[in-house]
Amino acid sequence: MSELSVFRTENKYLLNFAEASQLRARLDKLLKKDKYSQNGAYVVRSLYLDTVENSDYHEKLAGTEIRKKIRIRSYSPDDEVCKLEIKQKNGDLQHKVSLLISREDAVEISRGNFSVMFDYFDKSPNAAYIYSELCLGIYRPVALIEYDRIAYMHELYSTRITFDMNVRSNESYFDLFDTQPIFTPVFDNMVVLEVKYNGVLLDSISKALEPFNLTRTSVSKYCLGRKIYFDL
DSSP: OOEEEEEEEEEEEEEEHHHHHHHHHHHTTTOEEOGGGTTSOEEEEEEEEEOTTOHHHHHHHHTOSEEEEEEEEESOTTOSEEEEEEEEEETTEEEEEEEEEEHHHHHHHHTTOGGGGGGGTTTOTTHHHHHHHHHHTTOEEEEEEEEEEEEEEETGGGEEEEEEEEEEEESSOOOTTOSSOOOEESOSSEEEEEEEESSOOOHHHHHHHGGGOOOOBOOOHHHHTTHHHHHO
């Protein structure tokens, strides 16, 4: 399967480590961890691209109702296949298209050689769309962001809950497959909680969240990871 297309609701919250630990203890009794979290947190690394005018970044900060972001995601420096993803946001609803691409093509796209996308046009109906967005916006790498994730899942309503910790970034070095890149911590003692589902959030999960009096936030790991640019 070369493409995954997902529509869902996505709500985000910020927790400190103590709160995150307490909530995870509750979820351990309700949900299964995904296959990557069986032995603890796993590493997620994304190379974010943006237009020459940083349009996606500014639209996120402005709270634009309909917006998008484009990234290349890997889970290990040894990955031979990774994901080219475009996430489109419309209010609370999110549409994510993930296109599996080769390691070599990921490197070429990060260098601005979008022509490698031609090979995916007959494999994915969305490949041409992603290609046109990359070209029209003159997208280029702007941030390499990494974090540690623990994820829970339930088959009903495609429910997925993730805890993203130790978020770190580099705004000047963009080698997605480097084994030891240098990162700067984005924030300390905070965890990004994401609650994702299609249609309805399970009542058992709603009750597990209630004691924490969580407030929804529009926190973006991408925007948080561009502190140097924001401070210019």
